[in-house]
Amino acid sequence: xxxxxxxxxxxxxxxxxxxPVAIIGAGPVGLAAAANLVERGIDFVIYEAGGSIAxxxxxxxxxxxxxxxxxxxxxAARRLLEAQGWTPPRYQxxxxxxxxxxxxxxxxxxxxxxxxxxxxxxxxxxxxxREGMDRTRSLGRAATPFVLRLTDAAGxxxxxxxxxxxxxxxxxxxxxxxxxNGLDPLGLNEVSDRVVHxxxxxxxxxxxxxxxxxxxxxxxxxxAANTLINLATLIQTSPETTVTWVIRNRSAARVFTADDDxxxxxxxxxxxxxxxxxxxxxxxxxxxxxLQLSRKGESVxxxxxxxxxVEHLQCDLIVGATGxxxxxxILREMRLSLDEIVEAPVRLAPLIDPNLHSCGNVEPHGxxxxxxxxxxxxxxxxxxxxxAPTFLLATGYEQVRSITAYLAGDLAAxxxxxxxxxxxxxxxxxxxxxxxxx
Numbered sequence: 329x330x331x332x333x334x335x336x337x338x339x340x341x342x343x344x345x346x347x348p349v350a351i352i353g354a355g356p357v358g359l360a361a362a363a364n365l366v367e368r369g370i371d372f373v374i375y376e377a378g379g380s381i382a383x384x385x386x387x388x389x390x391x392x393x394x395x396x397x398x399x400x401x402x403x404a405a406r407r408l409l410e411a412q413g414w415t416p417p418r419y420q421x422x423x424x425x426x427x428x429x430x431x432x433x434x435x436x437x438x439x440x441x442x443x444x445x446x447x448x449x450x451x452x453x454x455x456x457x458r459e460g461m462d463r464t465r466s467l468g469r470a471a472t473p474f475v476l477r478l479t480d481a482a483g484x485x486x487x488x489x490x491x492x493x494x495x496x497x498x499x500x501x502x503x504x505x506x507x508x509n510g511l512d513p514l515g516l517n518e519v520s521d522r523v524v525h526x527x528x529x530x531x532x533x534x535x536x537x538x539x540x541x542x543x544x545x546x547x548x549x550x551x552a553a554n555t556l557i558n559l560a561t562l563i564q565t566s567p568e569t570t571v572t573w574v575i576r577n578r579s580a581a582r583v584f585t586a587d588d589d590x591x592x593x594x595x596x597x598x599x600x601x602x603x604x605x606x607x608x609x610x611x612x613x614x615x616x617x618x619l620q621l622s623r624k625g626e627s628v629x630x631x632x633x634x635x636x637x638v639e640h641l642q643c644d645l646i647v648g649a650t651g652x653x654x655x656x657x658i659l660r661e662m663r664l665s666l667d668e669i670v671e672a673p674v675r676l677a678p679l680i681d682p683n684l685h686s687c688g689n690v691e692p693h694g695x696x697x698x699x700x701x702x703x704x705x706x707x708x709x710x711x712x713x714x715x716a717p718t719f720l721l722a723t724g725y726e727q728v729r730s731i732t733a734y735l736a737g738d739l740a741a742x743x744x745x746x747x748x749x750x751x752x753x754x755x756x757x758x759x760x761x762x763x764x765x766x
Contacts, residue, residue: 356400358497502654507619543569552649572641675693
């Protein structure tokens, strides 16, 4: 029996007829889902917690993406935009930063009449459930509308119904902890004003906060690498600034990808960081597991286990670049089937688990790998990867194309998934990994 043999049928019932598909998140993948639903003639509503579309991407808009433009525009979205006279960016092999992607692509897409009237910004989805039943009730569940509890900026609470739900809310707002055991280090509350979320704009709006400070960047991935490079640039105009890179493993294998990485911008990050380390601009403290944080005068004291003994570091600011994790709290009443390790849909997890793979080559996957025991509920985009690293937008676009085809009852199109990704990329964080897709 194949995975497609196990899929649940599309539900047609009078209680669901006339209800929209609810999309959580107005980022690239959420808007791509909207574009695909427009082409399918299916009604939808988008709920975005931020005050504008792509609010999370705007927060790190100064960061350049790995992928070039040719991999960043959803095919359905392109068709809708070009029908209205939109011209794609000229240099398709160039990689934009987040701000450019929002301004040149996502903003025009969200402004289309078929989409803009269905977007609600400043509205956060606090919970998803079924009308009149919690997760323990089974009888008639598939034919029962979803209920989304919403909160707005003024604190108002309302509930709306939907025939299906696509959760494309991402993971940027829920970063991993600084502690190696998955918990916040002891004493975090005492120094929380000195701990900064991943990807701060150290060369822009956050410059004054970082200039002249001793900054510790925690994390072994590309978010850490971007911040390290920007801090090194800050040193050129603020030489009192010092930078320490703390990682819990013996090497940052995921950052130092192979030279033949098909995503040149991703490969260049590792090369730049290596040079900065070699030139003494960045001090590396590896094999350091953070245990406790505390104030020491005007500084933060970081106590960590290294080489079997407790060592201490002092700094002014800590940047938590330890990766991201999904917010599953809003889905407590949903029947989910998640992998126990990476918290991705159980059929997708073996394809992306960094403990099993040293490369970013992901097999084509769609609605069948993203299904849960909850009929017509899907997690898509970066959130579908759970705690696994290095999600590419092209993956999310194919996910929602397949999901929307399924919701339209076009199972042939839903099952015909195709995904072509640039070679190499996601390296295991296990120090035993000898190379990355050489």
